[in-house]
Amino acid sequence: xxxxxxxxxxxxxxxxxxxxxxxxxxxxxxxxxxxxxxxxxxxxxxxxxxxxxxxxxxxxxxxxxxxxxxxxxxxxxxxxxxxxxxxxxxxxxxxxxxxx
Numbered sequence: 688x689x690x691x692x693x694x695x696x697x698x699x700x701x702x703x704x705x706x707x708x709x710x711x712x713x714x715x716x717x718x719x720x721x722x723x724x725x726x727x728x729x730x731x732x733x734x735x736x737x738x739x740x741x742x743x744x745x746x747x748x749x750x751x752x753x754x755x756x757x758x759x760x761x762x763x764x765x766x767x768x769x770x771x772x773x774x775x776x777x778x779x780x781x782x783x784x785x786x787x
Contacts, residue, residue, distance in 0.1 A: 688719045692737055693726040693761070708735035712743050715756070722757040727767035737762060741774035748781050755782055 691702040692711045698704040705711045707729065714720050725737035737760070747753035755778050760771045 688714065688721060690714050690720050690723045692724070692729070692740060694728075694730040696726070696761070699724075708737070708739040708743070711740045715740075715744065715747075718754075720756045722759070724759040724761050725771065727760070727762035727764045727771060736767070738767065738771050738774070741771050741778075745774055745778050745781075748778050755779075 689699075689702040690705060690711055691698050692705050692708070694706055702724070703714065705714065711723065711725075715723070723740070725740055727737040729736055741758070744753070744755050744758065748755050758775050758778065760768050760775070762768045762771065
């Protein structure tokens, strides 16, 4: 399954659309997500952002045997994108260590 977290953009064909971090996390917990694409700004920062999903994946990778899917960021917010990509690098680094 491919998951697309966004509040405004059109959903790519063959992707499952979610609007909030908790929806994405529930799908990730199923173990069926092969790829996820995240926006950061979802219209209500108090409800959550795409970065919250990165944090959840990072914690799951470090504390359990969770296998992270391919993670992409499609946010137009430059500073948020950089923060999210830094989290992805950390996830990838941990994933490589756990495979050794």
